[in-house]
Amino acid sequence: MAAPEVVVLDYGSGNVHSAVRALERAGASVSLTRDTDAVLNAHGLVVPGVGAFAAVMDALKAIDAPRWIGRRIAGGRPVLGICVGHQILFERGVEHGIPAEGMGEWPGEVTALPEDAVVPHMGWNTVRPPEGSVLFEGIEDERFYFVHSYAVQNWSFDVTIPEMSQPKVTWSHHGADFIAAVENGPLSAAQFHPEKSGDAGMQLLRNWTTSL
Amino acid sequence: MSLAIRVIPCLDVDAGRVVKGVNFENLRDAGDPVELAHRYNSAGADELTFLDVTASSSARETTYDVVTQTAQEVFIPLTVGGGVRTEADVDRLLKSGADKASINTAAVGRPQVIDEIVNRFGNQVLVLSLDARRTEDSSVASGYEVTTHGGRKGTGMDAVAWCREASERGVGEILLNSIDADGTQDGFDTEMISDVRKVTSVPIIASGGAGKPEHFPPVIEAGADAVLAASMFHFGPVDMITRVKDAIRSVGYPVR
Numbered sequence: 387m388a389a390p391e392v393v394v395l396d397y398g399s400g401n402v403h404s405a406v407r408a409l410e411r412a413g414a415s416v417s418l419t420r421d422t423d424a425v426l427n428a429h430g431l432v433v434p435g436v437g438a439f440a441a442v443m444d445a446l447k448a449i450d451a452p453r454w455i456g457r458r459i460a461g462g463r464p465v466l467g468i469c470v471g472h473q474i475l476f477e478r479g480v481e482h483g484i485p486a487e488g489m490g491e492w493p494g495e496v497t498a499l500p501e502d503a504v505v506p507h508m509g510w511n512t513v514r515p516p517e518g519s520v521l522f523e524g525i526e527d528e529r530f531y532f533v534h535s536y537a538v539q540n541w542s543f544d545v546t547i548p549e550m551s552q553p554k555v556t557w558s559h560h561g562a563d564f565i566a567a568v569e570n571g572p573l574s575a576a577q578f579h580p581e582k583s584g585d586a587g588m589q590l591l592r593n594w595t596t597s598l
Numbered sequence: 599m600s601l602a603i604r605v606i607p608c609l610d611v612d613a614g615r616v617v618k619g620v621n622f623e624n625l626r627d628a629g630d631p632v633e634l635a636h637r638y639n640s641a642g643a644d645e646l647t648f649l650d651v652t653a654s655s656s657a658r659e660t661t662y663d664v665v666t667q668t669a670q671e672v673f674i675p676l677t678v679g680g681g682v683r684t685e686a687d688v689d690r691l692l693k694s695g696a697d698k699a700s701i702n703t704a705a706v707g708r709p710q711v712i713d714e715i716v717n718r719f720g721n722q723v724l725v726l727s728l729d730a731r732r733t734e735d736s737s738v739a740s741g742y743e744v745t746t747h748g749g750r751k752g753t754g755m756d757a758v759a760w761c762r763e764a765s766e767r768g769v770g771e772i773l774l775n776s777i778d779a780d781g782t783q784d785g786f787d788t789e790m791i792s793d794v795r796k797v798t799s800v801p802i803i804a805s806g807g808a809g810k811p812e813h814f815p816p817v818i819e820a821g822a823d824a825v826l827a828a829s830m831f832h833f834g835p836v837d838m839i840t841r842v843k844d845a846i847r848s849v850g851y852p853v854r
Binding site for chain 1: 600601602604639644666669670671673674675692693695696697719720721722723770771799800801823824854
């Protein structure tokens with residue numbers, strides 16, 4: 387079987403070379419590009435993100451990426467968001483008290499982690515994946531590398547549409563419970579950095595690329 | 599508390615080669631930073647720190663290559679420090695594959711550079727690194743003075759106040775090295791870590807003085823979120839990282 391083609395979205399987000407290399411190691415044929423056809427047609431699209439929510443959202447909008455991501459999801463084509471690329475999939479982010487609109491694929495707000503915790507939340511933490519998780523299959527008890535100060539800490543997915551399956555939500559804890567990953571049909575996202583999470587992260591990326 | 603205490607080996611790199619020597623057996627080339635990064639990764643390191651001790655700027659180019667090669671092969675976080683002065687230096691390091699940059703002397707000379715870097719790249723990319731020593735000088739209120747040039751030059755700046763200021767300016771982490779403890783292998787300056795812990799909520803990486811696994815639990819008790827050491831890992835047995843983690847785990851702190 388040919389290697390699945392994966393595009394890592396190139397929109398000026400920080401260090402993406404590790405993500406490219408890690409996905410290659412996980413068995414994908416990877417390109418770093420913002421070419422419309424490539425972004426729309428690849429077997430999988432990875433949306434990385436480092437820095438502030440609003441800045442990442444602005445940078446994505448500047449290249450029309452939210453529309454591409456929306457079209458891929460509508461067509462059932464897999465998308466994986468990482469770190470701020472995970473955060474912007476929710477309704478909005480509130481950093482330094484200023485709200486910014488996200489893509490709204492999922493309900494929920496990205497807000498500051500509790501003040502009594504050591505922030506940024508930086509390092510290797512445990513996760514609690516749900517039954518039937520594809521991403522965490524075989525690595526449920528591993529630790530993953532997180533670097534962030536904001537997270538989705540409340541989740542209520544109360545839209546009940548019979549033919550729509552509930553998102554599979556993976557939780558972690560730092561000062562408070564927060565969402566570490568979501569799997570929702572073609573759309574997946576992780577708050578942590580699988581490309582920096584050693585062997586466990588590699589297995590997660592392999593689980594994803596194998597599913598493409 | 600479920601976040602693991604991070605154990606971080608530090609490699610001094612000069613013109614693309616690891617200096618200070620390393621004692622691993624069966625290593626094809628003990629001076630190759632990429633190979634060492636692999637070794638430490640396999641041995642359970644949670645992150646790696648490269649300290650560029652290259653004196654000439656022309657030789658510094660090789661450091662970027664080392665960072666790029668390492669980042670392509672070792673999938674754990676990589677921090678690079680030494681010679682970082684400007685936003686442009688950080689940009690170059692990040693583009694080369696570093697996840698974080700650490701800044702030391704340049705921030706002492708011009709603290710605003712911290713704001714410039716974190717405004718552009720986010721606070722998670724910047725580590726404030728400082729070498730502090732105990733002083734009798736009554737003008738340094740905390741009793742710890744910031745030094746430069748590897749502890750040889752005093753600055754008259756209060757180390758605890760500097761950590762507080764740097765945190766407020768937005769650094770994502772503080773790498774606190776004790777000049778008094780550095781190289782002694784007699785244990786960390788736990789008091790200093792504890793005094794800095796009181797003024798900042800960002801993660802603290804303790805450095806200086808590690809000599810054996812039993813040295814680590816007290817500094818974590820004092821408030822360190824991560825621990826960094828060089829010689830102890832370079833010259834100790836190959837499973838030293840595991841031994842350190844066992845010591846940390848045995849007193850109830852989580853490790854990976």
